[in-house]
């Protein structure tokens with residue numbers, strides 16, 4: 001018989017189409033997570049592609065329990081304070097290595113396939129565009145070589161068949177999770193990460209338990225097919241229902 005672990009775990013989840021998307025399942029999951037946090041001091045972290053501005057809009061519309069840390073903008077900002085007033089300066093310092101926003105933007109501006117996302121979704125360590133799926137592969141390859149010709153080794157992350165994020169080499173959701181694990185001293189086996197799309201793949205590359213919701217996007221499902229292992233679980237249910245399923249599968253709940 002499987003026995004749930006009666007000790008703290010680190011729970012990290014993406015928001016759109018992972019935690020959020022099935023309101024009834026979200027309420028059930030919220031209750032179980034809140035009570036585990038109270039009983040065992042588990043930690044709850046949201047890791048979203050949204051800026052803080054868009055996160056706040058979502059938090060007003062949906063019942064999200066307050067996280068212990070908030071990772072926004074695809075891992076380029078991290079907040080520990082309840083009001084999210086100050087993003088972590090130590091993390092910003094790590095991101096700044098090998099990054100020059102102005103020069104990287106100038107190189108990307110030569111690609112007419114790229115259309116800038118709204119200003120709210122740009123920040124000092126994130127440059128975001130819309131890019132049509134039909135031309136994505138080729139554009140990403142050409143942009144990568146144009147950047148490396150100028151000496152830039154950065155991250156190009158394509159999500160949901162429409163969004164392209166340019167991020168520092170040291171910054172993505174997965175690296176942000178590693179930073180938190182070390183800070184709070186959680187082992188990989190007591191950490192679970194949950195996601196549905198391309199910007200979540202970096203979280204699934206480590207040794208942590210990884211939960212992929214059934215409604216995951218093509219780019220993540222393809223990655224999963226090529227990288228299956230015992231630490232990864234593809235749920236049969238969507239969104240928060242899939243998370244509940246995964247927490248049971250890995251004996252966290």
Ligand code: GLC
Nearest residue numbers: 049050051121128159163199
């Ligand atoms: C969110 C962000 C957007 C980003 C996308 C994928 O939608 O608002 O800027 O490109 O996630 O990471």
Ligand code: MG
Nearest residue numbers: 014016017196
């Ligand atoms: Mg998502």
